[in-house]
Amino acid sequence: MAIPLPWWLTVAAALFAIGLYGVLSRRNAIGVLLGIELMLNAANINLVAFWRYITPQALTGQVFAIFVIGIAAAEAAAGLAIIISAYRRRRTVVVDELDTMRW
Amino acid sequence: MEFIFNLTPLIPLFPLLAFAIIVLFTHRHNRLSSSIAIGGIALSTALGWTLVLATILSGEHAWAEGWQLRVPWLPAGTTVLELGFAVDGFTAAMLFMVPFVCLMIFIYSQGYMKLGQPDQDPRYARFFAYISLFAAGMLGLVVARDLVLLFISWEVMGLCSYLLIGFWSFRKADSEHHIDAAQVVRARQAALKAFITTRIGDVLLFSGIALLYSYTGTLTFRELFRPETLETLQAISLLGMPAVTVIALLVFGGAVGKSAQFPLHVWLPDAMEGPTPVSALIHAATMVAAGVYLVARTLPLFIAGFVVADAPALHWVAVIGAITALLGATVGLAQDDIKRVLAYSTISQLGYMMMGLGLGSLVAGIFHLLTHAFFKALLFLSAGSVIHGVEHGAHIAAHNGHGHGEHFSPNDMKIMGGLRHRMPRTFVAYLAGALALVGIVPFAGFWSKDEILAEAFHLWRADGTLNLPFWVWLAGTLGAFFTALYMGRQLGLVFWGEPRHAAARHAHESPSSMTVPLIVLALFALLFGFVNAPFLGNPLHHLMGNVHEVSEVVHAEAIPFNPTVAGISTVLAVAGLLLGWSLYRNYRAGQVEPFQAALGPVFTVLRNKYYIDDLYQWAIIRPAVWLANFCFNIDDRWIIDPFVDLVGAAGRAASDIARVLDSGVIDRWFVEGTAQLFNAAGRWLRYSETGHVQNYLLVVAVTILLLLGLYLYF
Numbered sequence: 049m050a051i052p053l054p055w056w057l058t059v060a061a062a063l064f065a066i067g068l069y070g071v072l073s074r075r076n077a078i079g080v081l082l083g084i085e086l087m088l089n090a091a092n093i094n095l096v097a098f099w100r101y102i103t104p105q106a107l108t109g110q111v112f113a114i115f116v117i118g119i120a121a122a123e124a125a126a127g128l129a130i131i132i133s134a135y136r137r138r139r140t141v142v143v144d145e146l147d148t149m150r151w
Numbered sequence: 152m153e154f155i156f157n158l159t160p161l162i163p164l165f166p167l168l169a170f171a172i173i174v175l176f177t178h179r180h181n182r183l184s185s186s187i188a189i190g191g192i193a194l195s196t197a198l199g200w201t202l203v204l205a206t207i208l209s210g211e212h213a214w215a216e217g218w219q220l221r222v223p224w225l226p227a228g229t230t231v232l233e234l235g236f237a238v239d240g241f242t243a244a245m246l247f248m249v250p251f252v253c254l255m256i257f258i259y260s261q262g263y264m265k266l267g268q269p270d271q272d273p274r275y276a277r278f279f280a281y282i283s284l285f286a287a288g289m290l291g292l293v294v295a296r297d298l299v300l301l302f303i304s305w306e307v308m309g310l311c312s313y314l315l316i317g318f319w320s321f322r323k324a325d326s327e328h329h330i331d332a333a334q335v336v337r338a339r340q341a342a343l344k345a346f347i348t349t350r351i352g353d354v355l356l357f358s359g360i361a362l363l364y365s366y367t368g369t370l371t372f373r374e375l376f377r378p379e380t381l382e383t384l385q386a387i388s389l390l391g392m393p394a395v396t397v398i399a400l401l402v403f404g405g406a407v408g409k410s411a412q413f414p415l416h417v418w419l420p421d422a423m424e425g426p427t428p429v430s431a432l433i434h435a436a437t438m439v440a441a442g443v444y445l446v447a448r449t450l451p452l453f454i455a456g457f458v459v460a461d462a463p464a465l466h467w468v469a470v471i472g473a474i475t476a477l478l479g480a481t482v483g484l485a486q487d488d489i490k491r492v493l494a495y496s497t498i499s500q501l502g503y504m505m506m507g508l509g510l511g512s513l514v515a516g517i518f519h520l521l522t523h524a525f526f527k528a529l530l531f532l533s534a535g536s537v538i539h540g541v542e543h544g545a546h547i548a549a550h551n552g553h554g555h556g557e558h559f560s561p562n563d564m565k566i567m568g569g570l571r572h573r574m575p576r577t578f579v580a581y582l583a584g585a586l587a588l589v590g591i592v593p594f595a596g597f598w599s600k601d602e603i604l605a606e607a608f609h610l611w612r613a614d615g616t617l618n619l620p621f622w623v624w625l626a627g628t629l630g631a632f633f634t635a636l637y638m639g640r641q642l643g644l645v646f647w648g649e650p651r652h653a654a655a656r657h658a659h660e661s662p663s664s665m666t667v668p669l670i671v672l673a674l675f676a677l678l679f680g681f682v683n684a685p686f687l688g689n690p691l692h693h694l695m696g697n698v699h700e701v702s703e704v705v706h707a708e709a710i711p712f713n714p715t716v717a718g719i720s721t722v723l724a725v726a727g728l729l730l731g732w733s734l735y736r737n738y739r740a741g742q743v744e745p746f747q748a749a750l751g752p753v754f755t756v757l758r759n760k761y762y763i764d765d766l767y768q769w770a771i772i773r774p775a776v777w778l779a780n781f782c783f784n785i786d787d788r789w790i791i792d793p794f795v796d797l798v799g800a801a802g803r804a805a806s807d808i809a810r811v812l813d814s815g816v817i818d819r820w821f822v823e824g825t826a827q828l829f830n831a832a833g834r835w836l837r838y839s840e841t842g843h844v845q846n847y848l849l850v851v852a853v854t855i856l857l858l859l860g861l862y863l864y865f
Contacts, residue, residue, distance in 0.1 A: 068852060071845070071848060072845050072848055072849050072852065073845075080844075080845070143843065143844060143845055144843060144845075146844070147841065147842030147843050148842060149842045149844075150840045150841055150842025150843075
């Protein structure tokens with residue numbers, strides 16, 4: 049218990065902000081995907097930290113974290129597949145150019 | 152024998168079927184249509200004569216034992232109006248004459264209606280359809296068991312008379328066939344006149360029937376004429392008279408209209424605008440006979456009214472008959488149209504029939520009806536043959552270049568003359584008809600007219616005072632003289648002397664389809680009187696004498712032959728005939744008529760038919776037209792239509808306002824405004840949809856941050 053809970057939360061928040069920044073600013077779709085991974089992991093840190101400091105007797109935090117990791121893996125697979133597919137079709141992975149879903 | 156009577160309904164049905172078949176299927180085929188019509192009436196004739204024979208043989212002549220068939224026809228509330236067919240001695244007598252004369256007229260029509268008409272004239276078939284329906288009406292009337300069927304048939308005939316009298320009104324004016332526009336208009340007016348005039352009588356008759364039904368609850372002759380029913384009717388008081396008298400007078404009103412009795416006789420002469428076979432059909436065998444038949448059939452009502460003193464419905468019949476007989480005979484003296492003379496003769500002879508019935512002698516009246524049907528049909532058809540011959544003569548004259556080109560009427564006796572050499576068969580037939588009409592022994596008219604006069608004479612002598620039968624006898628005898636006079640004039644004008652026109656000079660005999668019926672009818676005109684000749688034992692009396700209950704007013708037995716009566720009327724008839732003939736046989740064109748020279752202003756009165764038509768024109772038609780115009784003006788000009796127009800204009804104004812409101816405000820601002828608003832909003836808002844996923848995410852993130860900040864702040 050050397051490090052208090054707010055520190056963990058600060059790290060997680062920083063990580064989330066970095067991830068969000070990446071998602072919003074990266075032009076490369078893979079970069080956006082990486083940013084999402086960072087945001088997910090920030091959430092994981094929060095889950096684990098809250099479990100450790102608030103309810104150590106229940107396993108919910110850990111289990112949630114494992115779910116998130118699993119889903120993140122699936123999401124990464126699906127996202128990459130979409131990116132590859134988009135690349136094959138449009139010969140680009142720049143998000144600004146993938147703008148057909150508009151008026 | 153019974154089964155033959157079961158076929159009675161077929162008698163009117165055959166011509167009715169012929170009518171239906173022609174109208175529905177064969178109206179494009181002229182020859183076929185006329186054959187169907189003739190076939191229908193021929194079947195009726197055959198069946199009718201079979202029934203006559205069966206009636207005579209069966210010996211059952213009265214209603215009491217007479218044969219009947221009933222059909223429920225109109226269920227009305229708790230009662231069912233039935234119509235039925237029945238045959239008794241009286242019906243049998245009519246069944247001998249009606250279909251046969253109709254058959255002769257139909258056959259004649261086949262030749263006559265081709266006159267100057269192309270064979271493909273569609274009205275030819277229509278004509279045969281109409282006359283078939285007409286015959287069906289008359290036959291239905293004759294075999295009616297009750298007033299229901301009788302009235303239906305009566306009205307069918309009314310309709311057909313309208314259609315047939317106005318038959319030429321469908322033609323176009325055509326100089327080739329001597330049809331001018333005025334003639335077409337006259338046909339139209341004559342048809343209307345006949346229809347409306349007889350309608351006056353029909354309304355009276357219908358009121359009588361309605362009264363009868365409301366008082367007795369039945370319309371069958373047999374039940375109506377039961378003594379107890381008649382006594383009930385006598386006991387009821389209506390308008391200060393016994394109800395039975397009122398009813399009898401109403402029924403007589405119907406007969407006055409249909410049988411052209413004074414004062415409703417005016418339609419009959421005008422009805423001559425119809426084709427000549429129609430004149431024969433209407434004025435001899437069917438329509439005008441219907442009125443006489445009706446009075447004869449309902450005679451017990453008249454007698455019941457007679458027996459209850461001081462309300463003698465029967466006297467009215469005799470008086471009207473006598474007036475009509477004299478009126479018709481005198482007007483006939485001064486007419487130029489060959490058919491009009493015959494028309495007034497018909498009116499006069501119908502008066503004789505009414506006289507006979509009014510004296511209470513069913514047989515005398517009906518006997519004259521039967522003989523008259525034969526010889527008057529003969530006269531009309533012969534007149535048609537004469538007209539036909541003259542029209543053909545006009546064609547030939549025009550072809551040879553002798554035609555004067557001016558318009559002339561082929562009916563005008565003044566242009567004829569000397570036709571006895573040119574149309575010998577027609578002449579013989581005409582002569583037979585004329586002698587029968589005038590009443591020369593042994594022609595049919597002598598026997599029947601003599602019986603009526605003998606009846607009147609007998610009733611006068613039995614009483615001894617100058618009573619009604621005396622005046623009736625006097626009118627009848629004078630009428631007989633005038634009858635002879637106008638027939639003598641007609642014979643002299645038409646058949647003797649020199650032709651007074653190119654058309655008459657070139658006239659020639661008609662085809663045999665026309666002359667054969669003439670010869671047949673001429674035989675009947677000669678011989679038919681013997682069916683009731685006194686020296687043969689008055690066979691007709693045995694057939695129909697006891698159809699109605701015998702009472703002191705009506706008698707079944709014939710009056711014995713009276714030489715005085717017969718002598719007086721024969722002398723007068725011969726004198727009249729010779730006088731008329733000798734005065735007119737050398738008549739020249741343009742000469743003043745001998746009668747006119749002799750009678751002076753009286754002749755003018757006669758020529759103008761006692762001004763009765765003018766009186767009606769002045770007293771009834773003009774006010775009616777004025778009233779119609781007045782109503783028209785109220786409706787169209789003064790009140791109703793302006794009001795309607797006003798309402799319409801108000802509606803239009805209101806709708807104009809509504810239109811402005813609708814298109815200017817509602818459409819412009821609410822409907823289109825809403826659409827424009829959303830259209831503009833969409834046009835502006837769509838720029839927020841960039842399609843860049845990171846923009847959307849940024850919006851999401853910022854929104855979450857804002858919401859989070861709000862949450863934390865509050």
